[in-house]
Amino acid sequence: MPETHVQAPAWSGPDLTARYHATRALSEALCVPLSEADATIQSMEDASPAKWHLAHTTWFFETFLLRDHLPGYRLFDAHWPLLFNSYYEAEGERIPRARRGMLSRPGVAEICHWRAHVDEAMGSLLGNPAVAGLIELGIAHEQQHQELLLTDIKHALFQNPLGPAMWEGEAPKAPASAADLEWYRHPGGIALIGHDGDGFAFDNEGPSHRVLLEPFALAGRLVTNGEWEQFLSDGGYSTPSLWLSDGWAWVQREGIAAPLYWREDRHFTHLGWRPRDPKAPVTHVSYYEADAFASWAGGRLPTELEWETIAQAHDPKGGNQLDGSGPPLPRGGTDLFGDGWQWTRSAYLPYPRFAPATGAVGEYNGKFMSGQFVLRGASCATVRGHSRASYRNFFYPHQRWQFTGVRLAKDL
Numbered sequence: 001m002p003e004t005h006v007q008a009p010a011w012s013g014p015d016l017t018a019r020y021h022a023t024r025a026l027s028e029a030l031c032v033p034l035s036e037a038d039a040t041i042q043s044m045e046d047a048s049p050a051k052w053h054l055a056h057t058t059w060f061f062e063t064f065l066l067r068d069h070l071p072g073y074r075l076f077d078a079h080w081p082l083l084f085n086s087y088y089e090a091e092g093e094r095i096p097r098a099r100r101g102m103l104s105r106p107g108v109a110e111i112c113h114w115r116a117h118v119d120e121a122m123g124s125l126l127g128n129p130a131v132a133g134l135i136e137l138g139i140a141h142e143q144q145h146q147e148l149l150l151t152d153i154k155h156a157l158f159q160n161p162l163g164p165a166m167w168e169g170e171a172p173k174a175p176a177s178a179a180d181l182e183w184y185r186h187p188g189g190i191a192l193i194g195h196d197g198d199g200f201a202f203d204n205e206g207p208s209h210r211v212l213l214e215p216f217a218l219a220g221r222l223v224t225n226g227e228w229e230q231f232l233s234d235g236g237y238s239t240p241s242l243w244l245s246d247g248w249a250w251v252q253r254e255g256i257a258a259p260l261y262w263r264e265d266r267h268f269t270h271l272g273w274r275p276r277d278p279k280a281p282v283t284h285v286s287y288y289e290a291d292a293f294a295s296w297a298g299g300r301l302p303t304e305l306e307w308e309t310i311a312q313a314h315d316p317k318g319g320n321q322l323d324g325s326g327p328p329l330p331r332g333g334t335d336l337f338g339d340g341w342q343w344t345r346s347a348y349l350p351y352p353r354f355a356p357a358t359g360a361v362g363e364y365n366g367k368f369m370s371g372q373f374v375l376r377g378a379s380c381a382t383v384r385g386h387s388r389a390s391y392r393n394f395f396y397p398h399q400r401w402q403f404t405g406v407r408l409a410k411d412l
C-alpha cells in the first residue's frame with residue numbers, strides 16, 4: 001500500500017467538514033440537468049464523461065483517505081479503481097483515457113451510491129487533524145474536476161448539431177464600461193513569488209522565491225470578443241507572420257479560423273447557441289491564438305511572474321467565478337480573477353527548490369512539467385475560493401476547451 005504524504009494540519013480551517021460536504025454536493029448538483037447518456041459520452045481524449053468525474057473524485061477520497069487511513073475500511077467495489085484511477089502509476093493499472101466514454105456501467109445512480117458510501121465513511125476522518133491536509137487536497141482536487149466537468153460537457157453537447165442547452169436562461173450582459181482599457185504599471189525590481197506555506201496550496205505553487213522583473217504593464221481587463229472580431233476581420237488567422245511556427249502549423253493542419261465555439265456572430269454556451277456580446281471577454285482560445293493576437297495588438301502575453309506580482313494586491317475571490325450549480329458564462333470586468341484563465345508566456349516548470357510531495361499524491365503536479373504553459377487567475381467555471389494569486393493552471397499550447405482567455409502585457 002503506497003504511503004501518502006500528510007501535510008501540516010495548519011491547512012485545515014474549522015469549516016473543513018462543511019466544505020467537504022458542500023464540495024461533494026456541488027458535483028452532484030452540476031449533473032442534475034444531465035441525462036444518463038449526457039453523463040456517459042466522451043467527446044475527445046482530453047475530455048472525460050461527467051459520470052467519470054463523479055466517480056474519479058470519489059476514488060481519490062476512497063484511495064488516499066479511507067483505504068490508507070481508516071483501519072478496516074473495505075473498498076466499495078475492488079474492481080472500480082481500474083476504471084476511475086486517472087494517471088497515478090503508483091496505483092496500478094487503469095483503462096486508457098480515451099476509453100472512458102465506453103463505460104456504460106456503472107450507471108450514475110450506482111456511482112452516486114458509492115459517493116454516499118464514501119461520504120459516510122469520511123465522517124470518521126473529517127475531524128482527524130493528521131489527515132486534514134490530505135482532505136484539503138481532495139476538496140481542491142474535486143473542485144478542479146467540477147470545472148473540467150463543466151467544460152467537458154460543454155464540448156460534448158457542442159458535438160450535437162442541434163446545440164442542446166444544459167441550462168435555460170439569459171446570458172449576463174457585459175458592464176457598460178467593459179471596453180475601457182487601463183493598465184497596471186509596475187516599475188520592476190525584486191519581487192517575491194510563490195506560495196508562502198500559509199494555508200492550502202498545491203505543491204507546484206512553491207517554494208516562495210525572489211525574482212527580478214523589468215518594468216512592465218499589465219492590462220486592466222481581458223481581451224474582448226469585439227477585439228477578437230477585429231483581429232479576425234484583419235486577417236489574423238491568415239497572416240503567418242503573426243504566428244509562432246508551431247501555432248501556424250496548427251492553424252493550417254486543423255483548419256482553425258476562430259475561437260472554439262464561434263459560428264458567425266454566435267457562440268456555443270451552456271445555454272446553447274447565443275449571440276456574442278462584443279464587450280464580454282473572449283474565451284476558448286489556445287496559447288497559439290493568444291500569442292498571435294498579442295503580436296497583432298502590438299503587445300505580448302505576461303509572464304506568470306508579472307501576473308502574480310500584480311495579482312497579489314487583488315482579491316482571489318473577486319470577479320465572475322462559479323458560485324453554485326448555474327451556467328458558467330463570461331461577463332467581463334476589471335478583476336484579475338474570473339471569466340477566463342489567462343495564458344502566460346511562462347513554460348510550466350518547477351520553481352527553484354521544488355520537490356513533489358512524497359507518495360502517490362506526488363504524481364499530482366510535478367510529472368506534468370513538460371511542454372505546457374501556465375495560465376493564471378480563474379474562470380467563470382472555477383469554484384469561487386478555489387484559486388489564489390500563486391495558483392498555477394497549465395495546459396498544452398493547442399488546447400482551448402477550457403475557458404481560456406487573454407490579458408495583454410507590454411514592456412515599459
Ligand SMILES: [Fe+2]
Nearest residue numbers: 056086141145
Ligand atoms: Fe483527478
